[in-house]
Amino acid sequence: MDILSCDILSLQMKKEEKKIREYFSEKESIQNALLDYLDTENANEEFFLEKISYLKERTNNKQAIQKNRQELKNFLFLLLNISNNHHRTPNFFSKVNNILTYLSEIIKLTFSNYDLFQIFQSNKSILLFLISQRIILLDENILKEIFEEGPQETPKYCHFFVPEIKRNLNDTEKVTRIEEEILKVNEHNFEDYEQKRLIGENDSYISSLIRSDSINDFIEYISQFNISISSEINQSIFETNQFLIDKKPTLIEYAGFFGSIQIFKYLLVNKATLTPSLWLYAIHSNNPELIHLLEENNIKPDDATFEECFEESIKCHHNELANYFENNYLNYNSEKENYNEKAISCIFKYSNYTFFPDNFIENFVFFYLCKYDYSEIVKHLLKSIENEIKYIDEIPTILFF
Numbered sequence: 512m513d514i515l516s517c518d519i520l521s522l523q524m525k526k527e528e529k530k531i532r533e534y535f536s537e538k539e540s541i542q543n544a545l546l547d548y549l550d551t552e553n554a555n556e557e558f559f560l561e562k563i564s565y566l567k568e569r570t571n572n573k574q575a576i577q578k579n580r581q582e583l584k585n586f587l588f589l590l591l592n593i594s595n596n597h598h599r600t601p602n603f604f605s606k607v608n609n610i611l612t613y614l615s616e617i618i619k620l621t622f623s624n625y626d627l628f629q630i631f632q633s634n635k636s637i638l639l640f641l642i643s644q645r646i647i648l649l650d651e652n653i654l655k656e657i658f659e660e661g662p663q664e665t666p667k668y669c670h671f672f673v674p675e676i677k678r679n680l681n682d683t684e685k686v687t688r689i690e691e692e693i694l695k696v697n698e699h700n701f702e703d704y705e706q707k708r709l710i711g712e713n714d715s716y717i718s719s720l721i722r723s724d725s726i727n728d729f730i731e732y733i734s735q736f737n738i739s740i741s742s743e744i745n746q747s748i749f750e751t752n753q754f755l756i757d758k759k760p761t762l763i764e765y766a767g768f769f770g771s772i773q774i775f776k777y778l779l780v781n782k783a784t785l786t787p788s789l790w791l792y793a794i795h796s797n798n799p800e801l802i803h804l805l806e807e808n809n810i811k812p813d814d815a816t817f818e819e820c821f822e823e824s825i826k827c828h829h830n831e832l833a834n835y836f837e838n839n840y841l842n843y844n845s846e847k848e849n850y851n852e853k854a855i856s857c858i859f860k861y862s863n864y865t866f867f868p869d870n871f872i873e874n875f876v877f878f879y880l881c882k883y884d885y886s887e888i889v890k891h892l893l894k895s896i897e898n899e900i901k902y903i904d905e906i907p908t909i910l911f912f
Contacts, residue, residue, distance in 0.1 A: 527891045541864065544585065546560050549606055560610070570668055582637060583886075584622075590610060592863075598770070599752075627647050631647075649679040669689060670692065670696075711752075712751070713744060713745075717738070763779070768795045770796030820836050877892065
């Protein structure tokens with residue numbers, strides 16, 4: 512191999528690296544547009560849907576079909592991760608449902624019924640919508656998964672899907688048992704059951720007061736019923752927030768989660784216990800004021816390094832908070848080359864393209880690209896590595912001649 516050949520090889524490798532950077536730049540642009548659409552009250556829906564219109568393209572080319580399938584799958588996981596963890600603004604899920612409706616035909620053409628269930632099974636609200644629109648059909652395999660999904664103690668995953676189970680399961684005894692379990696949790700669970708499912712939040716009255724930050728009604732309610740400020744929010748079969756499903760948060764933790772600043776301050780002034788766990792709840796609110804309140808009151812997170820806070824912010828796609836932790840508490844440099852393995856895993860797992868590292872071959876980065884199915888990038892990296900190996904193989908020849 513002569514010097515000219517080496518230069519050509521170097522150009523080829525740079526070309527692949529450029530493709531990777533351009534690819535992730537486009538994905539970050541879509542991520543930011545999606546977050547803006549979900550977070551902004553009067554967002555331009557037409558603008559966002561036009562931005563993802565490429566996902567609806569059809570082709571007869573086998574290679575292009577596979578690429579389009581992967582692109583659609585990656586977008587659906589981005590949408591799922593944001594839906595599971597991001598702070599919910601008004602009309603959050605109606606916007607998510609609009610996106611799924613827009614893509615419904617290509618989704619049904621691209622994925623099997625069971626594939627779709629597997630993609631969305633972690634989000635009961637999305638799953639309910641897809642079933643109601645017959646984008647997912649409940650068959651025997653999916654019904655089995657619904658019964659087995661999640662913890663088997665009460666409340667169970669299947670408690671959220673009673674009408675669908677009754678329509679599709681020919682087992683009266685099993686249905687009766689589920690209904691009895693639900694009534695055992697709360698004898699009023701079947702009152703406004705459909706509406707509560709659509710809301711997808713804890714259905715207790717005190718939790719609704721906290722979510723709306725209704726400070727006067729909250730004070731009146733806890734005074735009237737002599738409720739301790741240290742009490743917990745009971746679990747609900749209607750809860751769909753991933754972070755809350757298996758928890759019994761205290762009143763101040765619940766206020767922290769929803770960014771209910773007036774009730775949070777009231778509980779703070781009245782000596783509610785401030786625990787390290789409040790950091791993670793506050794991160795889910797996406798409210799910087801709560802973060803600063805914790806700092807002012809010298810509350811430290813369980814992880815004194817703030818790595819967990821950074822990762823939880825990444826998971827929630829609360830990127831301004833992630834930047835705050837990175838800039839004020841962590842030692843990562845601006846080139847994003849010092850992220851530890853846990854942070855890298857979190858970034859790829861939750862599809863947060865904003866924090867994707869600059870070097871994709873270093874250490875464990877390539878492993879997590881493979882693990883979380885970023886096949887388009889893996890393909891370009893392998894091509895780049897293949898060219899580099901060819902170059903290394905030729906080095907003895909270059910030196911000899």
